[in-house]
Amino acid sequence: MLPLKHQNKLREQYQQKHPGWRTSGEIYQYLVYQQIKQSGRVLDLGCGRGGLSEKLSNMGIDIDGIDIDLQSLQNHRNKTIQLYNGNSNTLPFKSNSYTTIISSWTIEHLQEPLRTFQEINRILKPGGSFIFLTPHKNHPIVLANMISKIMPTLQNNLVKILYDRDDTDTFPVYYLANTEKSINQLTKKTGLRSAQIQIIKDPTYLAFNQTMFELSVLLEKIMPKNWGIHLIGTIQKPNH
Numbered sequence: 001m002l003p004l005k006h007q008n009k010l011r012e013q014y015q016q017k018h019p020g021w022r023t024s025g026e027i028y029q030y031l032v033y034q035q036i037k038q039s040g041r042v043l044d045l046g047c048g049r050g051g052l053s054e055k056l057s058n059m060g061i062d063i064d065g066i067d068i069d070l071q072s073l074q075n076h077r078n079k080t081i082q083l084y085n086g087n088s089n090t091l092p093f094k095s096n097s098y099t100t101i102i103s104s105w106t107i108e109h110l111q112e113p114l115r116t117f118q119e120i121n122r123i124l125k126p127g128g129s130f131i132f133l134t135p136h137k138n139h140p141i142v143l144a145n146m147i148s149k150i151m152p153t154l155q156n157n158l159v160k161i162l163y164d165r166d167d168t169d170t171f172p173v174y175y176l177a178n179t180e181k182s183i184n185q186l187t188k189k190t191g192l193r194s195a196q197i198q199i200i201k202d203p204t205y206l207a208f209n210q211t212m213f214e215l216s217v218l219l220e221k222i223m224p225k226n227w228g229i230h231l232i233g234t235i236q237k238p239n240h
Contacts, residue, residue, distance in 0.1 A: 011202070014203060043063070046109070047083070048067055108175050134177075
């Protein structure tokens with residue numbers, strides 16, 4: 001198992017040696033905070049049991065959450081957020097409803113990403129933004145997960161090791177919108193602006209001990225820059 005507490009310690013160690021580096025979560029949160037300064041309604045797409053939407057709600061932000069998994073909604077940690085059970089292919093909201101849509105660890109689960117991006121375009125207000133965080137399909141760990149998904153037992157074990165999550169928190173992954181190219185193709189087809197995407201490296205995902213951590217750091221240096229493990233993107237809806 002790789003507990004989050006242990007992983008965070010390694011990240012702090014990595015940050016000390018690489019002062020300019022930030023975790024994908026920190027960058028994602030910063031981008032969302034910058035966007036919501038403009039006020040307006042926010043939707044957390046694939047909100048799960050909580051996460052960033054909890055913090056935004058505590059800040060007094062007008063935020064809703066939607067998830068396809070009813071059990072996650074029933075166990076949501078913030079009871080003040082308006083929650084909806086539904087599929088991203090047919091979002092139960094009026095057109096031009098939200099100034100900002102945020103989404104973390106959801107895009108990789110989309111079976112029909114084009115329909116979801118069409119819905120995002122529909123419910124965003126003109127000039128609004130969609131900000132997301134998702135795994136990068138080109139990273140070796142993600143490629144390994146793609147292979148393991150045809151063997152459910154292996155996939156579940158991999159998720160437990162990497163993310164310290166139970167079987168009930170493991171959902172099918174498809175990675176149909178998890179490269180810069182595929183995301184930009186989707187934005188073009190749906191009339192959204194081209195995505196501003198950052199590829200984030202993080203050598204702590206296979207760092208089960210100090211030796212593995214140092215090896216992972218070395219591998220990160222060797223791998224191409226566009227092989228980072230996470231994608232963070234901001235997509236805007238045109239004003240006209």
